[in-house]
Amino acid sequence: MALIDTHCHLDFPQFDEDRDQVLQRARDSAVEKILIPGVDLATCRRAIALAETHEDVWAAVGIHPNELMDISSDVLGQLSGLANHPKVVAIGEIGIDLYWRKKSQSDQERDFRAQLAFADASGLPVIVHDREAHEPVLRLLRELRPAGGVVLHAFSGDARMAEDALTLGFYLGVDGPLTYKKSDELRAIFAQAPLDRILIETDAPYLTPVPFRGKRNEPAHVRLVAEALAVIRGTTYEAVAAATTANAARLFRWESPVC
Ligand code: NI
Numbered sequence: 001m002a003l004i005d006t007h008c009h010l011d012f013p014q015f016d017e018d019r020d021q022v023l024q025r026a027r028d029s030a031v032e033k034i035l036i037p038g039v040d041l042a043t044c045r046r047a048i049a050l051a052e053t054h055e056d057v058w059a060a061v062g063i064h065p066n067e068l069m070d071i072s073s074d075v076l077g078q079l080s081g082l083a084n085h086p087k088v089v090a091i092g093e094i095g096i097d098l099y100w101r102k103k104s105q106s107d108q109e110r111d112f113r114a115q116l117a118f119a120d121a122s123g124l125p126v127i128v129h130d131r132e133a134h135e136p137v138l139r140l141l142r143e144l145r146p147a148g149g150v151v152l153h154a155f156s157g158d159a160r161m162a163e164d165a166l167t168l169g170f171y172l173g174v175d176g177p178l179t180y181k182k183s184d185e186l187r188a189i190f191a192q193a194p195l196d197r198i199l200i201e202t203d204a205p206y207l208t209p210v211p212f213r214g215k216r217n218e219p220a221h222v223r224l225v226a227e228a229l230a231v232i233r234g235t236t237y238e239a240v241a242a243a244t245t246a247n248a249a250r251l252f253r254w255e256s257p258v259c
Contacts, residue, residue, distance in 0.1 A: 001241035002032040003226055004248040005219040007093075007127065007153050007173060007201035010036050010057065011046035014205040014216055023054065026219040032056060032245075034219050035252065037093040037127050037153075039064035041075070044082050051087035058252070060090035060127050062115055065097040071111040076118050083122050089252040091119035091146075092127025093153060099131040109136055116144040125149035125251050127173075134161050142168060149251050151199050154207065155189070162189045166197055171251055173199045176209035176217060179228045191232045195243045199251070200225045 005026070015022055026034060036051070037060040038044030047059035061082045063069055082088060094115040096108045103111070119126045125148040130137040134157045141150060151171040155162065162172060174190055177183050190198065202225070204217035209224040230240045248254070 001238045002030050002245055003200065003222050003241050004033040004035070004245050005031050005202050005204075005222040006035045006151070006199045006248050006252070007175070008034050008036060008204045008219045008222075009039075009043075009206075010034060010204065010219065011043055011050055012205055015218075022218045022220075023056075026222075027056070029220040029223045030241075031219050031222055033058060033248070033254065035060060035089065035248075037090070038062055038082075039093065040067045040069060041078055041082075044079070048082060048085050048087065051085075057087075059085070059088050060092040061088055062092040062094040062119075062127070063111070064093055065095050065108045065112065065129060066100050066102045068102055070107070071114040076114065079115075079118065080122070083124060088124070089254070090125045090127050090148075091115065091122060093129040094119075094126065095129035095131075095153075096133035096137050096140075097129060097131040098133040098136075105133075105136065108133075109140065112137075112140055113144065116140065116146055119148065120144065120146040123148045125151065128152050129154075130156065134158075138164060141170070151251060153201060154203055156186075158185065159189055159192070162193060166193065171197050171199050171247060173201045174229065175201045175203045175225060176207040176213070176221070178225060178232070179210040180213070187232050190229060195233070195235075195240070196247060198229070198244055199248055200229065200240075200244045 036047035208217035
């Protein structure tokens, strides 16, 4: 049963030594697509270059809130050129990060707004990064509501925020932390959320699921997230794989395979 890793930084230097083997292990684990979000202009270009040379790799373009780069009209112009590439299926990852706080909250809000407006105009869905920034992220998304749809990547809010996000029509992304001992609240949220609104991700090289926690994460491990989700929901791995693959195809507008 095929899986899609909808968030993986396969272009990062952590994969420079063995990227082909990592991709092969993903294919061996039935991962049929890998979506690489950009974090700055260089990584956006690298993600696109990988997507051009690998049929199962796709790209998203955007400037991460931890990048010390203002979203000027020049940057937006460059992003817009990149977003026209046929293998770019989303804008991201963009958002607000109040844990690292590389820029002030007001600067991050300004830049998030600018990229949300750009995403809305492009019609592409948005991959949202929210670290300890639940209130401003939800407030701006509610206000600007990009037409192409939204996934809250590596969802880390509470049950109330999940409910609000689902009411707004957003998808919730879940990663390795679902397998961590202390993640009871996260498991309760993902046991309840409608299965047709969940995307599975690795965020590799980060957020490695148990039993590989502490090591570099890789897209093959998205399978462990799917398996954990099946256990939590009392359903089968096949049901989770089929639903999350269909969800990703719907949000990122991948055609379903012709039978
Ligand atoms: Ni990420």
